[in-house]
Amino acid sequence: MIMGEKIVCKVIIIGAGPAGLAAALKLWEGGVRDIVMLEREASPGGILRQCIHDGFGLTRFGETLSGPEYAQKFIDQVAKLPIRLITNATVIDITPQKIVTVACREGLLTLQGEAIILTMGCRERTRGALSIPGERPAGVFTAGVAQSYINLKNTMIGTDAIILGSGDIGMIMARRLTLEGVKVQAVFEIQPYPSGLPRNIEQCLNDYDIPLYLSHTVTKIKGGSRLEAVEISEVDANLTPIAGTQREYKCDTLILSVGLIPENELSKLGEVVLDPRTKGAVVDEFFQTSTAGIFAAGNVLQVHDLVDFVSLEAENLAASVTRYLNEGLPSSPISIETDNKISHTIPQKISGQNDVTLAFRCRVPINNCTVTLLQEGKTLATKHYKKLIPAEMQHILLPASGITTNSAVRMVITLD
């Protein structure tokens, strides 16, 4: 590798997880050459490397795979192509001019791309972000860190666990810990509904007799050195702990599965505008961010519940990047607005020239409802749902045919 010189290439992909790998393959299929993929880990695959449970790929491959198996399908294909993958390489800087600075043992690399694809994934919310009261002993782990210790580092983290948050990773860790001989006493969820997928409640909790308590949270962490106990309280409709409902659970391990946050520190360096709702970039239907030539897809854009959709999103992005490189992209002046029952949509902006599939999530569970897309009072699309839950991302097609002006398109949910 030549140091000190700028590596000029067409596309720089940051992160070789499921989104980055899928984007690279699709770009290649679309005729794009000169792709450089940067990965900070020693091998590609992203978070899938530690997800040794199955359930991946049902939508995409029609079979259930483990995380590493799912990733390997993409890794094998990328390996056959002259796509340059630089591992053990951490991006430390990005500019809006699409210059990327990378630290690796061989030196500090500078890359100049025509386009940058952001596929850095997400990170876990921590105890500090939640401000859980109590002491700060050893034995409090986020679910992903616990999963990494157990599945990648052969390291056992405790003997007797409580899980806070019914996110998918938390439930999967409840099962994983149980299988490794840890006593998992219960999962507590502050919301009145589970935040993970129904299939995980069935397969990870019910099958192992692990109780799930809704509308409960940890109100105190006890232990000066190693965790000794947690205090659990019931919460009211405003998620405020109800005095007098405290119960103490003795345990040496607390697993937190309390949400994921798209990892956009690098995006900010590229002057990418973020959406405060998703904590990911504001993008148009081409997955282009507010900085021309910088694109984002996968969990760095919005937290997904299924990796299959991550791959699909990245492939859609790759098709747009190909078009961007070949002919340029139209502007996207039409914004998508939502009512307060919907947490967000991706994309947040559209050109109005193409049919677009909008991804969205509801804020709270809603039964028997209709999602309607309107522009200036005129209905563009409707879709009926028997059940909407926040844990499941939904998709709705917005046809270009009805769009006549550049005024905002509004998404609303009405009860039937």
Next chain:
Amino acid sequence: MQNAFDVLIIGAGVVGSAVARELARYKLSIAVVEKNPDVCCETSGRNSGVLHAGYNNEPDSLMAKFCVQGNRGFDAVATELSVPYKRTGKLVVGFGEEDMPKLLALKAQGEQNGVPMELVDRAFIKQKAPHVDGDFALWSPSTAILNPFQYTIALAENAAKNGVSFLLKQEVTAISYNKNDQLYTVSTNCGDLTSRWVINCAGLGSDKISTMLGIDEYTIYPCRGEYFILDQSVGSLLPLPVYPVPSIKTGGLGIHLTPTVDGNILVGPSTEYIDSREDYSSTQDTMKLLIEDGSRIFPHLKKEYFIRNFAGIRPKLTPKGVGGFHDFVIERRDDLAPHAVNLVGIESPGLTASIPIAMRVIELIKEVEPLTINPLFDPIREGFTTFNDKTHEEQAALIDSNPDYGEIICRCECITKAEVLAAINNPLRVDTVTGIKYRCRTMMGRCQGGYCQTRIAELILSEKHKARQELLYNRQNSMLFTGTVR
């Protein structure tokens, strides 16, 4: 292992470490005994990290005198020890007419203590700190911010470099004095140590050690202060510490906002007398109070910026209901405990005053016996090379010199493997997870170790040849792991 010393210092907080470092200028065999696995585990590391100017304390008190001296002398010490700090100055902001006389009284007190002070208007506040609210303020240009961990670690490392032994994880359980030999026997959980001199720098335990020495007249009243730490993304909104007008009775300086040298913001501390000397809990009610009070002077206080809480405990000599500040006790009581220097109730501004306190300890020793200069004393402690604050050209050169600089271990703070290895192989041989954190800032960012903790744990285990279940998180018995999976 050596177990007989000329001077045994009990407690490796900032004062114990400063005493050790300053005493190392003399030909003495010195040890510091500390119950925790690292220096700076208690009050010294759990505070606002402010180098105070010296206007908060009564004129002619040791607190005022040593604080002003410590502030003036800090530039030289920080340079010798490579301690990061910033002379930011500080604003004490007032709202409404009732705050004005209190600020004027504070100004008068400061001027009497020899501290430069200025009463400034709202325009000045907005110019210094555009995001801070207040009608008027007291401006103290000499106030600085520093990293209290780095400072204590630097003092201790420099002491160790000059021959001081640090006996960590050893808790003092009894002290006896043999008049014939003129020797103290200091019993610990790891066996007995003997010493000609004992220096009590035990902070929260200083009353207990004092009693063990035979000086049975002090009671420490633990007074907890809780903090929030805010993300670096808002750090630039607060360029300098901003305090409210202190109320006299509480025993603290009021809930304030302090930038850290690393670009975070601290909100706190609260003031709550508690029974325990070890309960560093954060509490729901106090967290609410911190947000309410903090928002008054800094309206940008939003929950999404919170990355962590912590708490510290002040070793106060004034009980609840009395509040305020009792002056530092720094004494030699030859009738009760010959050849001992007893330091009790060293609370704020102890961090600022630590070197003058150490000088006072040396004076008290010199009154009894002459000390011989150690010609080999080297006041310099090399600092860490940090990657993140360098230009890309400098970073490239660092990686060329050592490829470990090319491996980013902590992504939030951009800390490299070279820095982590330097921290793990520290001169005090501290090998706890938080010990590494305080030395090189890994795990201090917004992901709180989500990315790097597994890597750091692995590096400590391999560098120190430890089994998984031996790895401590911070305090004694804080095992992070129970073993292998299989």
